[in-house]
Amino acid sequence: MAMSTAQTAQPRRWLVPQDVTGSCGTNRTEGRRLLVLCAALGLVFAAIGAQVVRLAIGGGETVRLSAAQPVGQNYARADILDRRGNLIATDIDAPSLFADPALVNDLDEVIDKLVALFPDLKAQDLRQALGDRTRRFAWIRRGLTPIEERRVHELGLPGLAFRREPRRAYPAGALSGHFVGLVNVDNKGLSGIERYIDEKGASELVAGPVRPRAAPVRLSIDLGAQHAVARELKDAMSRYQANAASALVMDVDSGELLAMVSLPDADPNQPGLALAPERLDKLTGGVFELGSIFKILTVALAMDDLSASPERFYDASQPLRFGRHTINDLHPLHRPLTVREILVRSSNVGSAMIALEAGRDRQRAFLDRLGLLDHIQTEAGRIAPPLVPPRWEEIETATIAYGHGLAVSPLQFATAVASLVNGGIRIRPTLLRQETQPVGEARVVSKRTSAYVRELLRAVVVDPHGTGKRADVPGYDVGGKTGTAEIPTRGGYQGDAVVSSFLAITPASAPRYLVLVSLFEPKGVSETQGKITAGLNAAPTAGRIVARVAPLLGLLPRDVTTAPHAQDHSSAGVPRSSAQ
Amino acid sequence: MSRLLVLLAVFMAIGSAFALYSIKYDTRQLEQRVNASQRAAEKAALDIAVLKSERAYLGRPERIEQLAREQGLVPIGEHQYARAAAAPPTPPRQPKR
Numbered sequence: 001m002a003m004s005t006a007q008t009a010q011p012r013r014w015l016v017p018q019d020v021t022g023s024c025g026t027n028r029t030e031g032r033r034l035l036v037l038c039a040a041l042g043l044v045f046a047a048i049g050a051q052v053v054r055l056a057i058g059g060g061e062t063v064r065l066s067a068a069q070p071v072g073q074n075y076a077r078a079d080i081l082d083r084r085g086n087l088i089a090t091d092i093d094a095p096s097l098f099a100d101p102a103l104v105n106d107l108d109e110v111i112d113k114l115v116a117l118f119p120d121l122k123a124q125d126l127r128q129a130l131g132d133r134t135r136r137f138a139w140i141r142r143g144l145t146p147i148e149e150r151r152v153h154e155l156g157l158p159g160l161a162f163r164r165e166p167r168r169a170y171p172a173g174a175l176s177g178h179f180v181g182l183v184n185v186d187n188k189g190l191s192g193i194e195r196y197i198d199e200k201g202a203s204e205l206v207a208g209p210v211r212p213r214a215a216p217v218r219l220s221i222d223l224g225a226q227h228a229v230a231r232e233l234k235d236a237m238s239r240y241q242a243n244a245a246s247a248l249v250m251d252v253d254s255g256e257l258l259a260m261v262s263l264p265d266a267d268p269n270q271p272g273l274a275l276a277p278e279r280l281d282k283l284t285g286g287v288f289e290l291g292s293i294f295k296i297l298t299v300a301l302a303m304d305d306l307s308a309s310p311e312r313f314y315d316a317s318q319p320l321r322f323g324r325h326t327i328n329d330l331h332p333l334h335r336p337l338t339v340r341e342i343l344v345r346s347s348n349v350g351s352a353m354i355a356l357e358a359g360r361d362r363q364r365a366f367l368d369r370l371g372l373l374d375h376i377q378t379e380a381g382r383i384a385p386p387l388v389p390p391r392w393e394e395i396e397t398a399t400i401a402y403g404h405g406l407a408v409s410p411l412q413f414a415t416a417v418a419s420l421v422n423g424g425i426r427i428r429p430t431l432l433r434q435e436t437q438p439v440g441e442a443r444v445v446s447k448r449t450s451a452y453v454r455e456l457l458r459a460v461v462v463d464p465h466g467t468g469k470r471a472d473v474p475g476y477d478v479g480g481k482t483g484t485a486e487i488p489t490r491g492g493y494q495g496d497a498v499v500s501s502f503l504a505i506t507p508a509s510a511p512r513y514l515v516l517v518s519l520f521e522p523k524g525v526s527e528t529q530g531k532i533t534a535g536l537n538a539a540p541t542a543g544r545i546v547a548r549v550a551p552l553l554g555l556l557p558r559d560v561t562t563a564p565h566a567q568d569h570s571s572a573g574v575p576r577s578s579a580q
Numbered sequence: 581m582s583r584l585l586v587l588l589a590v591f592m593a594i595g596s597a598f599a600l601y602s603i604k605y606d607t608r609q610l611e612q613r614v615n616a617s618q619r620a621a622e623k624a625a626l627d628i629a630v631l632k633s634e635r636a637y638l639g640r641p642e643r644i645e646q647l648a649r650e651q652g653l654v655p656i657g658e659h660q661y662a663r664a665a666a667a668p669p670t671p672p673r674q675p676k677r
Contacts, residue, residue, distance in 0.1 A: 053600065056600055056601065056604055057600070057603075057604060057607075086636060086639070087632060087633060087635075087636035090629055090632065090633045090636075091629060092626075092629055092630045092633055093626040093629070093630065169633050171633045171634070171636035171637035171640060172636065172637075172640050172641075173640065173642075175640065175641065175642065209622075209626055210622070211622070211625045211626065211629060223640075223641055224641055226641075227640075227641030227642060227645065228641075228655070231645070473658070474658050475658040475661075476658075547655075547657075547658070548655050551655075551656045556661065557658045557661055
């Protein structure tokens with residue numbers, strides 16, 4: 001500035017104008033310079049003012065510090081509801097105990113008192129976790145109950161503190177079944193529907209107790225039905241002294257699973273116990289040779305692929321011999337049997353004759369069409385894949401016809417039969433409530449075959465010679481098939497260890513629900529005259545389940561319209577069976 | 581004239597500064613109130629979740645069945661259904677006294 005003023009002609013006047021307005025009028029260049037300068041200064045002040053206003057309103061960037069950020073993150077998970085909206089799993093806010101080793105005064109005292117409070121904590125682990133004074137954070141126990149929290153608080157030990165975080169709770173307990181799955185210590189899904197929730201993105205990482213934002217997952221399960229099935233199954237297990245038992249209820253049109261019970265059951269609130277091998281989910285986690293209930297498929301094969309009518313005869317008069325092996329009937333009739341009789345009387349020889357007529361390739365293609373050779377899955381994960389025989393020759397064709405040689409999971413089998421009886425449309429099993437009726441996939445059998453199968457299943461229950469008579473429930477038109485399968489062991493089959501099953505559909509003429517009951521290694525008891533056949537244990541269990549569950553699912557008994565005794569009971573005022 | 585303008589400008593500057601800061605403090609207080617009610621809402625949501633799970637625990641079918649059986653109730657049987665038409669006619673309503 002000084003340099004430029006020295007070079008100009010009128011240095012002083014430029015800096016100190018005597019009369020601004022006058023100079024503007026007399027000297028235009030000076031006036032313009034002055035204006036430019038004023039404008040520039042004005043701009044600077046305006047900018048400073050604006051900045052001051054901005055800071056005053058918004059404040060500067062605040063620096064946030066959160067010491068707990070890198071540790072103790074947890075998943076907030078969507079709730080799980082049953083089909084009616086009952087709560088199966090939810091997050092609740094629970095305290096977790098941690099220690100700051102740097103603040104612990106007396107290590108021995110802390111360890112002694114904590115171990116006294118939580119006997120399953122190991123003193124050695126605690127010493128290791130708390131001994132390192134450079135660490136500032138060590139979990140001691142996650143997910144305390146309020147009482148435990150109070151007790152720890154009352155110890156008054158320095159260095160111990162709580163963090164609140166979401167923990168999974170299963171109010172229905174063991175009733176929530178195997179399909180719900182498990183979460184880990186960070187509340188992350190490990191298996192079952194819990195894992196599906198993570199895969200679907202219905203969980204999020206959070207620090208601290210936060211409600212999940214994701215909408216709840218609504219299952220196809222009906223908790224009321226689930227309980228009724230579990231109760232009847234427990235009763236059957238003790239009645240027939242079985243080692244284990246399983247049952248499922250499926251909607252044959254939508255594939256929705258309304259109840260899935262496998263005993264011994266598993267309580268997701270106690271994940272340590274739930275993983276024991278004997279608590280394996282029999283319905284999806286294991287494959288079994290299911291025995292005679294496979295004959296449903298064999299007669300369907302006869303009627304669909306061989307265009308047989310239920311009255312076509314097959315020669316079942318002689319046992320079938322394959323080298324060393326002989327296929328026998330339990331109660332041989334020594335005469336040709338119709339397709340209907342083969343199913344009603346559960347003839348092994350007759351079923352084998354049908355399969356041999358169809359041949360291996362057609363049998364295999366038929367089972368494949370029904371999805372029995374596929375790897376299938378539900379939202380709760382993969383279902384144990386079927387155990388297909390490595391060699392599928394004539395003898396395997398014959399034995400598979402009556403349910404030996406091909407091991408499948410009960411759920412996969414139930415799905416196949418549901419597709420057979422629902423009019424012939426293949427369905428998929430699902431654990432999620434379906435709001436709309438799914439558009440049917442491929443047709444697996446003709447409508448005619450499906451109608452025949454339903455008729456024959458009803459015959460098994462109502463025919464005087466039928467094996468399933470004890471499954472009948474007045475008003476519900478139960479149809480079904482028994483199956484008593486010997487359990488293969490290393491040295492062949494043991495006659496006294498069986499899986500005894502009954503597959504039921506109701507009502508048989510236009511099925512809504514399918515029930516599959518399996519009792520594992522039932523014993524002969526006085527009620528069954530010492531026998532272990534399915535007609536005496538699994539069939540009545542299935543009947544009791546249908547009688548109890550069908551009303552819960554809104555299925556009315558057929559005879560309501562004609563019930564002549566309806567009026568007697570309404571006047572009596574007290575239900576008849578309340579005396580029991 | 582120009583003095584008056586300067587004086588006016590000074591007063592306006594001071595006045596707007598006061599207005600600005602009082603708005604700022606009001607805003608801060610509002611923010612605190614919003615945060616507090618948000619925390620209260622979160623706490624309430626967590627409490628509701630606990631209560632819901634307790635209600636589900638109390639209403640689990642095992643417990644309800646036990647209670648119902650103690651009252652002499654049993655699962656519904658097929659003979660307990662009737663058509664509405666088959667029911668005896670409703671007695672005429674008693675006139676109110």
